[in-house]
Amino acid sequence: MKNDFFLITCEHGGNRIPARYRSLFAGHQALLRTHRGYDAGALRLAREMAAALDARLVAATVSRLLIDLNRSITHPRLYSAASRAASADIRAEILRRYYLPYRAAAEMEIAQAIDRDERVIHVSCHSFTPQLDDTLRNADIGLLYDPARPGELDFCRRWRSALTVRTPESRIRMNYPYAGKNDGFTTALRKRFPADCYLGVELEVNQKQVSDDASRWRDLRHAIIEALRHTANLDRLERCAVPASPAR
Secondary structure, three states: OOEEEEEEEEOOOOOEOOHHHHHHHOOOHHHHOOOOOOOOOHHHHHHHHHHHHOOEEEEOOEOOOOOOOOOOOOOOOOOOHHHHOOOHHHHHHHHHHHHHHHHHHHHHHHHHHHHOOEEEEEEEEEEEOOEEOOEEOOOOEEEEOOOOOHHHHHHHHHHHHHHHHHOOOOOEEEOOOOOOOOOOHHHHHHHHOOOOOEEEEEEEEEHHHHHOOHHHHHHHHHHHHHHHHHHHHHHHHHHHHOOOOOOO
16 A cells, blocks of 8 residues: 655745846736735645645745746736736746746656655645635635546545534535636646546635634644644545455
8 A cells, every 4th residue: 555645835825026027016016915916824834734744845935926836838827917018038937937946846746756656645725815806705615626536536525524523613615716627736737647646635725714813723724734634544544444456
């Protein structure tokens, strides 16, 4: 039976714009402080999760408005309106400096773990705005996965159950506020790594939980991490209990 290897990533951890590109964002400083500039709370959760699980962490603090590390290269919103205004050479430079190294670092961790005959559990940490345009998001936590991969579905069901025990007041939804098979880093990684070796889950936390109450946010982070630890242990025990196929 394969051992588990945890990888925690955070694609939208900060709203930093490197000095070389700040002129592109003249007049957009306020936007950088909103949900469009970064995922509030996601980096702190990712760091604490990685520390608690002794997991590898790959995180970015460059704003998604410079380049969105959770989009595919062909996605029309890979660059924001501000960075799309840059020349093709500058956009290609941004891609080389930030996007490609970030993705390569995570992919290398996964490939090396699989080479060691380990199963990768990848949690991509995000947060979402409580209201998008005129739509109120009615969830506190979302677990995003690919329904066509049974291992991800089962893992997220167990994680949701463990969360319900630890934070019963929270509303936890599956594949919400986005579909787990939509364009994103985990979706790209599923195309490269097989389902028996790679589980990719995107964790989404409502930013209302991040900003409303510091003690509530601390408790929620603890519940998320402990529920994940419990789920991984339970999943491992169940896999251990499956009898090996008889030799032929």
